[in-house]
Amino acid sequence: MKLSQSFVKTLREVGKDETAKNAQLLIRAGYIHKELAGIYDYLPLGLKTLENIKNIIREELNNIGCQEVQMTALQNPELWKKTDRWDSEKVDIWFKTDLSAGGELGLAPTHEEPITEMMKTYISSYKDLPTYVYQFQTKFRNELRAKSGILRTREFLMKDLYSFSADEESHNKFYHEVEKAYMRIYTRLGIGEDTYQTFASGGVFSKYSHEFQTITPVGEDTIYYNKDKSVVLNEEVLLPEVLDEFGLKKDKLESTAAAEVGNIFTLKYKYSEPLGLEFNDKDGKRKTVFMGCYGIGVSRVMGVIAEKYADEKGLVWPENIAPYKYYIIPIGEQASKIAEDLHNEHPDDIILDDRDFRPGQKFADAELMGIPYRIIISDKTLAKNELEITSRLTGKSENLPLKKIIKNFS
């Protein structure tokens, strides 16, 4: 991308109503634009970062046999009445709307009901099980307050995966596959070392669910752990009987702030039973499908990574998800020509700052945008056939031969 042609500009200030660091930085650096509280547009840099995160998740899910679909936002109330989740007294984050042709519709805050209903078309026998279906889909949640930037919004991108198994044993096998896939995802996203699988409340239908929590001072949650972090608990399960189960003593536990970056649930028959998702088993008997669901808030994860890595100069993206890997600043005429050629050969890897600005402004923008490597090409370094490359993460610079840098691009 050539910055001279980008319609987006970095901004010095954001509105005072924006209190979350992630949104402040993402707005200033030109990744997102705020429509309303909790409602954000994605600009080219933001969209590319989001796509990079999606692709990592997609690869890991496809590798464990999941199939991608895309369901709708508009929802049929009849399905949600069957599971008692339509009533706004019971589920208080619905956006509802009226159909001109008559009747009400809802905007999906999650998709258990419609996917369970849909699978009735495709699952009839034990031979159809197990099967795993996921999507990247915009969810709508009518949050009363929205002040954590893109961590908690009214419209957001979520990856939701649903599993359909013949019995609990088969379900558990896949559940463990997802646990491992999730940790591979967080590792590739650059937050693996600080992300823990925690025990969380399972609600009325299961003893526990699991969350994945990333340690960060801005996290909304508090997690508790023993010395070696082999057992990590969410605050809501910090009860005497749970502590006994794991052989823990409350006063020996340490705690820290953390942000949820994923959750996985054993749903059992909670949705398949009221909606009637059944199959004919080997023994000829009619049985109910055993379900699980597995979420990752994609835009939320982007916000957590933004918060976690940011420093006083701006964003710092891990290489795997950065929208571009290199930010090239040419100084001088010959340098501009070489930079232009490099950009034209590798447009997906390079932001070329060809704007008519002083170098200081360009250095500041490179740091604000959080691009992993800044490359300065000047007529001076070129005399030695070298470029200066600086890591955004470590701040370390080195002069490298032109050929070596070009080799890195491919």
Added chain:
Amino acid sequence: MKLSQSFVKTLREVGKDETAKNAQLLIRAGYIHKELAGIYDYLPLGLKTLENIKNIIREELNNIGCQEVQMTALQNPELWKKTDRWDSEKVDIWFKTDLSAGGELGLAPTHEEPITEMMKTYISSYKDLPTYVYQFQTKFRNELRAKSGILRTREFLMKDLYSFSADEESHNKFYHEVEKAYMRIYTRLGIGEDTYQTFASGGVFSKYSHEFQTITPVGEDTIYYNKDKSVVLNEEVLLPEVLDEFGLKKDKLESTAAAEVGNIFTLKYKYSEPLGLEFNDKDGKRKTVFMGCYGIGVSRVMGVIAEKYADEKGLVWPENIAPYKYYIIPIGEQASKIAEDLHNEHPDDIILDDRDFRPGQKFADAELMGIPYRIIISDKTLAKNELEITSRLTGKSENLPLKKIIKNFS
């Protein structure tokens, strides 16, 4: 994709409420699933087809300097009040909803208002113009009736592009670039020969707009043209003064049914003026930005192509947008091993029908799904080191050496 592992099955029948051929075929072939009238989910094959269409559009728009963003569905009424498009008496396809925190929100049927408002952050000088921004975004329209399958739905995927220019001359230049890009898009989508740019009503703010209409018996529109089709008119502009302008006589015109696959508008100052999108021109004067907008209904185009190419056996996808290029049916043990190897090397190109079904059922599904080439591998043809390959479009078969077919994959 291995069919034995696909959760989707082809269906013999669809509900009687589904009267549109495109939706009937797409449901039977396992591309889409119906949630409610005018509301469809995309299954793996449908999603892949949609992505192929998106990628062609994206490439052509990026080539003419457009930049991709993603705006939100939830809309701030205040912006739409300024352009007098909030009142449901005036715009009758709104879905509206209430915010828990107080106030109303709308679900975007289009995005002129929010993008005009957003650009106020980034456009301040003539140096920022022209600039072109587009998105692939889910639109919501509260249609009273929905019975054309995925051609006219309540929730659909649209590509909408907006242009921002300093004056009409600069605008016109880009407008012509888009006209050419659109024809390249339709050609690559396989409907170029039957798609015409038509004169359509420009509404109150412009003499004409243009539509792109694809000739097909199921089209909802009627278009009129002279002998060489150099002038093509929509029905709504078939007025004496228009005929005079183009030197046409009504009784010499021919007509045909057609489906709209795109439209482009010169908006002038319709949105930029009430929303206050201005810039400082070279002469130091404050001026209003000159705008245009350019739409392609992505899911609609998929439906038009489905209708246009389909025959009595099912769908027929043009190669460029087919979800997979080859449908391999192995017959016999050695054949299955070779088919498996081919699939593992080229999983994105091949549907491997490894189901425990009789060949007749597999042939029928290959045709219903509309995959461009069916390849039969049998122990018999393998004895001659050959495979049988059949074109879905022409129905012609030929036996080709194994090596030649493998060469085609790469």
